Amino acid sequence: MPINHVAVVGGTHGNEPTGPHLLRLLAEKGIPASFSTFALHPVLANPLACSRNVRFVDQDLNRSFLTTDLADDSLQQYEARRAKEINQLIGPKGNAKTDLILDIHTSTANMGTTIILQSSSPFQMHLAAHVQSALPGVFIYAISAEAYTGGCDQPFLPSIAETGIGLEFGPIPNGILRHDLINRSYAATLACLEFIEQANRGSAPLPRQPVAYFEHVKTVPFPLDEVGHIDAVIHESLQDRDYFPLNPGDPMFVHRDGRVVHSSESEILYPVFINEAAYYPQKVAFSLTRKRTITL
Ligand SMILES: [Zn+2]
Incomplete structure (x- = not known):
């Protein structure tokens, strides 16, 4: 067409x-x-x-x-x-x-x-x-x-x-x-x-060559406190690491008291839109994707 x-x-x-x-x-x-x-x-x-x-x-x-x-x-x-x-x-x-x-x-x-x-x-x-x-x-x-x-x-x-x-x-x-x-x-x-x-x-x-692409899996919310406010920030080791692998157990968030939230996913996923300003009203921290390839 x-x-x-x-x-x-x-x-x-x-x-x-x-x-x-x-x-x-x-x-x-x-x-x-x-x-x-x-x-x-x-x-x-x-x-x-x-x-x-x-x-x-x-x-x-x-x-x-x-x-x-x-x-x-x-x-x-x-x-x-x-x-x-x-x-x-x-x-x-x-x-x-x-x-x-x-x-x-x-x-x-x-x-x-x-x-x-x-x-x-x-x-x-x-x-x-x-x-x-x-x-x-x-x-x-x-x-x-x-x-x-x-x-x-x-x-x-x-x-x-x-x-x-x-x-x-x-x-x-x-x-x-x-x-x-x-x-x-x-x-x-x-x-x-x-x-x-x-x-x-x-x-x-x-x-x-096969084409690599990233397929949307889900969005990840910020940790919230009991009244629904954002209670932790993106961990510095994740900040700006869009399209880099996030391994199971890798740090994602850090609370004010230093407590770190780690990935509980069972596979390597690839975060995108990390700390995107437009997603703060929805309290979304980033999205996770799965890396795939397609042969055309
Ligand atoms: Zn836009």
């Missing part, structure tokens, strides 16, 4: 200005003239949150795209309405006019350049493997609907399209721009578009 329409989405979270900046760069610089087999559609997803430099106004836009919520007219919060507008613009989900969505995010965690896939389908893996071969330090993180919600639907913006890709760049504080991350996000976006052009022409080479 050719990819005819590609949406590049920025500002889904209003305090991540790298995406909106990238949209302006793409508008000014354009894309290589050799990319001629698809149309590119820029979308500024959450303009009100962007203007206020906050993640969202009423609710997280990137959790507002469940099919049942898009059909529910009683949901009238700003992001619920904005989700329906975006669904009209580049969807509708399930029968979208847009074949592929690239949704640009940043993380306060040490996530490097992460490609977030909503399935481990061969096409999505092929795209991610292409980006990985084109750029240094690229990780592939697969979050299936089953692993995330236990169901078959996803609340994420990219789930509108048949192929929805999240691009996550870090570490960077919320609300600021950095030259290096802007360059990284531009290069990764162009690498995705380059793959789409090659795939449309039937000339995208398959990787010769």
Whole structure:
């Protein structure tokens, strides 16, 4: 199936200005003239949150795209309405006019350049493997609907399209721009578009080696005190160690009295989004993934 329409989405979270900046760069610089087999559609997803430099106004836009919520007219919060507008613009989900969505995010965690896939389908893996071969330090993180919600639907913006890709760049504080991350996000976006052009022409080479990726297992909450406040911090030996192995018994948290909480998992897992600022309201400390490989 050719990819005819590609949406590049920025500002889904209003305090991540790298995406909106990238949209302006793409508008000014354009894309290589050799990319001629698809149309590119820029979308500024959450303009009100962007203007206020906050993640969202009423609710997280990137959790507002469940099919049942898009059909529910009683949901009238700003992001619920904005989700329906975006669904009209580049969807509708399930029968979208847009074949592929690239949704640009940043993380306060040490996530490097992460490609977030909503399935481990061969096409999505092929795209991610292409980006990985084109750029240094690229990780592939697969979050299936089953692993995330236990169901078959996803609340994420990219789930509108048949192929929805999240691009996550870090570490960077919320609300600021950095030259290096802007360059990284531009290069990764162009690498995705380059793959789409090659795939449309039937000339995208398959990787010769198996592709390693990280499959979402679960989120890990902070230890809480009896009234529900966060009662321990990420242990220094875990901080910034996104995508490094966490062995059974390794330190995860430390309480004020020095008491250490160790991993009670029975296998080696790989933490991601360690100490992500956006997850503090949910009291989530990090997510755990399992490292897998796929041969394409
Ligand atoms: Zn984000």
